[in-house]
Amino acid sequence: MGAFTGRDPAEEVGDGWLAPVHPDDRAACAAAIPAAVRERAAWSLGYRLRRADGTWARVLDRGAPLDGAGAVDVCLDVSAARSRIDALTRELEDLSHAVSHDLRGPLLSIDGFAELLADEAPELGEEAARRLARIRAGAAEMRAMIDGLARLARVARAEPAPEPVDVSALAGEAVARLREAEPGREVEVRVQQGIEVVGDPGLVRLVVDELLANAWTFTRAGERPVIEVRAAAAADGAQVVSVADDGLGFAPERAEAIFAPFAALHPGEGSSGAGTGLAACRRAVALHGGRIWAEGAPGSGATVSFTLGRGG
Amino acid sequence: VNARPILLVEDDDDHAELTEWALRRARVPGPVVRARTGAAALEMVCGDGPERLSEPPALILLDLRLPDLDGRTVLSRLRAADVAASLRIVVLTASHPQDFSAPEGADACLAKPARPGVLADLAARLGVVPADGAAREAGA
Numbered sequence: 001m002g003a004f005t006g007r008d009p010a011e012e013v014g015d016g017w018l019a020p021v022h023p024d025d026r027a028a029c030a031a032a033i034p035a036a037v038r039e040r041a042a043w044s045l046g047y048r049l050r051r052a053d054g055t056w057a058r059v060l061d062r063g064a065p066l067d068g069a070g071a072v073d074v075c076l077d078v079s080a081a082r083s084r085i086d087a088l089t090r091e092l093e094d095l096s097h098a099v100s101h102d103l104r105g106p107l108l109s110i111d112g113f114a115e116l117l118a119d120e121a122p123e124l125g126e127e128a129a130r131r132l133a134r135i136r137a138g139a140a141e142m143r144a145m146i147d148g149l150a151r152l153a154r155v156a157r158a159e160p161a162p163e164p165v166d167v168s169a170l171a172g173e174a175v176a177r178l179r180e181a182e183p184g185r186e187v188e189v190r191v192q193q194g195i196e197v198v199g200d201p202g203l204v205r206l207v208v209d210e211l212l213a214n215a216w217t218f219t220r221a222g223e224r225p226v227i228e229v230r231a232a233a234a235a236d237g238a239q240v241v242s243v244a245d246d247g248l249g250f251a252p253e254r255a256e257a258i259f260a261p262f263a264a265l266h267p268g269e270g271s272s273g274a275g276t277g278l279a280a281c282r283r284a285v286a287l288h289g290g291r292i293w294a295e296g297a298p299g300s301g302a303t304v305s306f307t308l309g310r311g312g
Numbered sequence: 313v314n315a316r317p318i319l320l321v322e323d324d325d326d327h328a329e330l331t332e333w334a335l336r337r338a339r340v341p342g343p344v345v346r347a348r349t350g351a352a353a354l355e356m357v358c359g360d361g362p363e364r365l366s367e368p369p370a371l372i373l374l375d376l377r378l379p380d381l382d383g384r385t386v387l388s389r390l391r392a393a394d395v396a397a398s399l400r401i402v403v404l405t406a407s408h409p410q411d412f413s414a415p416e417g418a419d420a421c422l423a424k425p426a427r428p429g430v431l432a433d434l435a436a437r438l439g440v441v442p443a444d445g446a447a448r449e450a451g452a
Contacts, residue, residue: 104406109326112425116333 004077006052022048022056029061031236033073037065049075058082093156100150107146111139145262148276152261155283160200162288162308167195167241170205171229174212187219188226195231197239199308203284207292210277211243211304218302219247234307238290244303249296258294281306315342316370318440321353321386322346322404323379330425331373331404337428340435342370350381358393368395371440373426375404376415384415391417400438 005020021029025047036043042064048056063073114135117124124132171191179185189212197204212227219225228244250258259282262275278294281304285292289309296302318340322328332344345365347353353374355363372390376383383403390399403421405412414421420434 101407105324105327108406108425109324109330112330113326115425116330119337 004052004057004075005050020050022050024048033061033063035236036063037071040065043073046078089156093153096149096153097157100146100153103146104143107139107142111136111143114139145275148280149261152276152280152283155203155206155280155287158200158203158284158287160203160287162198162200164196165199165201165204167197167204167208167231168193168229170208171195171212171243174209175227177209178212178216182216185216186224187216188224190226190228190230192228192230195229195239195241197241197308199288200284203287204308207281207284207306208243210281211306214277214304215243215245215247215302218249219245238307238309240305240307242303242305244301246301249298249301250294251298252296255294255296259292278304316367317345317365318342319353319356319365319369319372320344320346321350321372321374321378321383323348323375323377327375327404327406327424334426334428334431338432338435340371340431340440342440345369348379350378350383350386353386354389357390357399358395368398370400371435371438372399372401373404373422374401374418375424377406387415387417400440402434402438 007020011019015030018026018030029045029047032045033043042062044060044062046058046060049059051057057077058079059075060078061073061075063071065071114132118129118132118136122129168191171189175189175191178187212229215227219227226246229241230244231239231241234240259278261279278292282292285306285308290307292304292306294302294304318335320328320331320335322331328346332346335344345356347356352363353372355361356365357368357372358364374383374387374390378386387401387403390396390401393399400419401417403415403418404424404426405421406424412421419438422430422434
């Protein structure tokens, strides 16, 4: 450690160990590691650490308290791996963007000519009209997926400009739109008033819209479904916003998988982003330094919660 | 009817055929002239060679993705032409509306494929169609 940071072990006592930590990461370190030691729990934390030559290293700090007093930890320099991952991620985002654009052209031909044929040749007969309708339905489904992919790429490139955002108001607007689109459905929605987070207004709206649209979609089977939007404070003081429904739920082992692009979609079930909605949410939340997770069980509803980190 | 021509600047043959069909269905008057490149379009509108149309187009439908020039460059050169004041230019895009903002100099932008009803309304709004109800007939 000393050779790495160029510091004397004597400098590390008290709060001294925090000095070489990047100022933006210091608060998180100062909170998480002493808390873990107090609670006799192991920790694993990524942050930036100043090297002896003044450059910043991205380190992974894994440690555990000792039986007696104190703790032991190892800081692994993961800078090279991190920049490689960042470069690959950017490449992938550029690819998604290009692919989503280039796929639109040919799809437009398929859909356009199917429409043209259906319009110009009513004498083709009912069966042909039905088949043309199926071509067009397939094209529409594919367009929704491409749009979802494009949105994912757009979110990944976004640069959040945080400001106070009224989540309760956004939730109310989202519900109004859902009701307007499907006036026949009876869904009870309870929105806790006064929920405010600090985040990018566009990205927070995306998350709120998507979580409500998901809850709305997957409560379909319920008799008189209930959706609840509420907020609570997490142990570390960050505000956690949750959208809970009492609908179809999901198998707990899929709690992570549903955030992967195109994985959220079950056969025959739809969501607004055609399987990319929750993935877009995860990226939007991660851009704020927050996290998003899901809890649920088959048949007993799902709760998706997010926090935008300490600031939110 | 000796209406001024409609210029369609589009390199994709499929998309051109679909747009021409939509123009016919929308009953937008005038012969449709096609340019496959930005350079060809500029020749037709404001060039000094034999390709120049005898009268400027009443409406230009301009795809922004062209094989030679950027559609935005074509647009700004058209707007700098001597006949610019008489040109109604609509840009066409295959992009998702959220990925797209209308460039300066365009009178309107239209998502591909152009629907007959939307084209009819747009042509009427830009004064390309005489107000004789053709737009309403084409439907939305």
